[in-house]
Amino acid sequence: MTLVAAEGIAVRQGRLRVLQDVTLHIRPGEIVTIVGPNGSGKSTLLRALIGAVPLAAGRVMRRPGLRIGYVPQKLHIDPTLPITVRRFLDLPHPVEDTHACAALEEAGASGLEGRQMAALSGGQFQRVLLARAILPEPDLLILDEPTQGLDQPGASAFYRRLEAIRDRLGCAVLMVSHDLHVVMSASDRVICLNGHICCEGTPAVVSAAPAWRELFGTGTQGALALYRHRHDHTDHAAHHHSPLSEGA
Numbered sequence: 001m002t003l004v005a006a007e008g009i010a011v012r013q014g015r016l017r018v019l020q021d022v023t024l025h026i027r028p029g030e031i032v033t034i035v036g037p038n039g040s041g042k043s044t045l046l047r048a049l050i051g052a053v054p055l056a057a058g059r060v061m062r063r064p065g066l067r068i069g070y071v072p073q074k075l076h077i078d079p080t081l082p083i084t085v086r087r088f089l090d091l092p093h094p095v096e097d098t099h100a101c102a103a104l105e106e107a108g109a110s111g112l113e114g115r116q117m118a119a120l121s122g123g124q125f126q127r128v129l130l131a132r133a134i135l136p137e138p139d140l141l142i143l144d145e146p147t148q149g150l151d152q153p154g155a156s157a158f159y160r161r162l163e164a165i166r167d168r169l170g171c172a173v174l175m176v177s178h179d180l181h182v183v184m185s186a187s188d189r190v191i192c193l194n195g196h197i198c199c200e201g202t203p204a205v206v207s208a209a210p211a212w213r214e215l216f217g218t219g220t221q222g223a224l225a226l227y228r229h230r231h232d233h234t235d236h237a238a239h240h241h242s243p244l245s246e247g248a
């Protein structure tokens with residue numbers, strides 16, 4: 001049933017130990033959010049899961065034939081190399097106009113086909129990246145801080161679109177986010193990372209964990225109250241990890 005699994009992985013950048021002993025499993029249809037301070041290895045973990053960084057230890061297993069849609073944290077488009085949104089959607093594989101159009105509509109980017117990528121606003125750019133990521137109808141959508149630069153209403157709208165896409169495709173969503181309020185209300189599971197997995201579980205349980213409070217304080221209580229208000233309180237215990245322990 002697992003789409004992708006990491007077992008005890010470690011990643012190094014030179015002498016820096018970026019990740020160590022990270023174990024996680026992503027299952028079909030779930031929305032999992034990775035949170036953690038700057039430089040805690042969140043982007044590196046996503047890239048390790050898609051096979052884009054070498055592992056110093058451990059292994060990553062992907063279900064055979066798994067289709068992944070990936071929205072990177074940064075994508076620099078050189079303004080001196082003009083490329084329209086429509087042509088961008090043809091990378092790396094050409095797609096039919098009807099598919100491109102449907103993906104743009106689902107991502108909230110209708111009508112942008114003829115625009116230059118370099119001329120898009122931050123929000124439009126993120127939605128075009130989302131459109132490209134859903135084109136292959138992925139089983140797993142991986143997004144690295146997809147709402148960066150969006151204001152609060154823009155971020156909320158983006159997450160609503162994401163939920164609608166998840167409902168239609170039945171795909172799992174794994175994302176990195178700093179929007180703790182949204183994380184609380186929109187995730188099935190939260191993984192708190194700081195080089196290793198500090199704690200993980202449902203949003204309500206993780207936000208009560210000591211490791212979370214150490215990193216984020218108790219300022220998410222408002223969001224937590226909202227979360228509890230709208231959901232049954234049938235949480236499982238959070239799993240706590242010491243840096244050298246194996247994850248659940």
Ligand SMILES: Nc1ncnc2c1ncn2[C@@H]1O[C@H](COP(=O)(O)OP(=O)(O)OP(=O)(O)O)[C@@H](O)[C@H]1O
Pocket residue numbers: 013016018036037038039040041042043044045
């Ligand atoms: N290509 C690279 N070369 C050298 N160091 C790198 C490279 N990629 C990441 N690192 C280092 O690895 C650590 C983790 O980086 P990473 O981008 O994974 O963190 P992050 O949690 O996503 O941070 P942020 O929240 O700021 O985006 C940082 O110290 C970073 O400087």
